[in-house]
Amino acid sequence: xxxxxxxxxxxxxxxxxxxxxxxxxxxxxxxxxxxxxxxxxxxxxxxxxxxxxxxxxxxxxxxxxxxxxxxxxxxxxxxxxxxxxxxxxxxxxxxxxxxxxxxxxxxxxxxxxxxxxxxxxxxxxxxxxxxxxxxxxxxxxxxxxxxxxxxxxxxxxxxxxxxxxxxxxxxxxxxxxxxxxxxxxxxxxxxxxxxxxxxxxxxxxxxxxxxxxxxxxxxxxxxxxxxxxxxxxxxxxxxxxxxxxxxxxxxxxxxxxxxxxxxxxxx
Numbered sequence: 727x728x729x730x731x732x733x734x735x736x737x738x739x740x741x742x743x744x745x746x747x748x749x750x751x752x753x754x755x756x757x758x759x760x761x762x763x764x765x766x767x768x769x770x771x772x773x774x775x776x777x778x779x780x781x782x783x784x785x786x787x788x789x790x791x792x793x794x795x796x797x798x799x800x801x802x803x804x805x806x807x808x809x810x811x812x813x814x815x816x817x818x819x820x821x822x823x824x825x826x827x828x829x830x831x832x833x834x835x836x837x838x839x840x841x842x843x844x845x846x847x848x849x850x851x852x853x854x855x856x857x858x859x860x861x862x863x864x865x866x867x868x869x870x871x872x873x874x875x876x877x878x879x880x881x882x883x884x885x886x887x888x889x890x891x892x893x894x895x896x897x898x899x900x901x902x903x904x905x906x907x908x909x910x911x912x913x914x915x916x917x918x919x920x921x922x923x924x925x926x927x928x929x930x931x932x933x934x935x936x937x938x939x940x941x942x943x944x945x946x947x948x949x950x951x952x953x954x955x956x957x958x959x960x961x962x963x964x965x966x967x968x969x970x971x972x973x974x975x976x977x978x979x980x981x982x983x984x985x986x987x988x989x990x991x992x993x
Contacts, residue, residue: 736836738860738900740939741774743767746904747793748941750862751780752836759783759835763855763862764902768797772804783835787812787821788864789852791876794902795819815851825853845890847883848873854890861897861945863890868901869943870926871909872954874989884981891955895946906930906940912992913953916965916984922950957981 735756741749743766750763751774760780764787765771775782782805787795790813798819802808811831814824825831827844840855845866854863865873866883867890875883910927917923926947930940948955956962957980966983967974974980 736838736860738898738942739774740941741770742904742939743770744793748900748902748904748939749797750900750902752833752838753780754836754838757835761786761833761836762801763900764788764794764864765797765801766793766795768800771797771801782808784808784831784833785810786831786840786855786862787818788854788862788866788902789813789849790816790818791849791865794864813851813853816849827853831855843889845886847878847880847886848876850877850882852878852886856893856897858894859896859898860900861890861893862900864902866890866901867899867948867952867955868903868909869899869906869940869948870913870923870952871905871988872952872985875985880982880985881978883985884978887954887981888977891945891949893945895944895949897945898942899945899948900942904939904941906943907934910951912988913951915987915992916953917956917959917961920951920961922947926951953984954981957984 737753739751743749747766749765752761758780760782761784762771762782802820810821811823812818812821814826825842829842831840838857840857843854843856845852845854848865852866866886913923933940953962957977966980969987970983
């Protein structure tokens with residue numbers, strides 16, 4: 727995954743949905759065609775397509791939760807030939823192209839090729855889409871956090887985050903919820919003296935005050951501030967061990983304590 731490659735010329739537009747979701751629309755910079763990622767609500771997408779005179783060419787789904795798939799039916803009523811891609815191990819409405827790890831999605835209209843990465847944990851069949859410079863990871867990796875466990879396992883999620891941490895540091899992280907400030911609050915419980923985290927908090931507060939998304943993040947920033955990617959850092963190990971009441975050493979046991987800590991005492 728660390729092999730250098732040319733970054734495609736695409737732009738990514740966030741469409742807010744519900745209280746804190748983002749639907750991502752990918753567009754080539756010299757085209758009016760778009761790819762829609764995780765349309766939990768069709769209306770923001772239809773409004774955007776009409777206002778910007780865009781033509782959708784594909785829907786990509788990361789996992790089966792309702793706030794990522796509920797807009798598919800309505801979008802297909804307007805665009806019946808729109809192909810739907812999604813995880814092979816999950817039930818996705820109208821999915822024509824089931825995907826597993828290592829598959830590739832070629833979008834000719836945008837001249838991009840997306841690599842499929844299995845990232846189970848939040849759900850059992852969760853996938854992410856990657857091309858050089860861009861990662862669309864659904865609810866697996868969040869800005870300063872990670873997804874809760876639903877029908878996946880802690881071990882799966884820990885392994886998935888380790889996998890994503892191996893991508894190039896400049897990779898932009900496009901997750902699907904505006905959870906950043908809340909996640910920073912927990913991260914400060916874990917690493918209250920992390921200077922990069924304190925700087926990030928001020929920067930993200932200003933963004934939100936101005937009405938801007940805190941996303942995308944970058945993997946480089948996550949490696950400096952996200953406790954779930956920093957399980958081998960001494961401060962994180964110490965905090966998790968203190969929370970557990972015993973010394974912890976391995977990535978998996980530290981990750982498990984962090985995830986349960988956030989679930990039971992912070993959220």
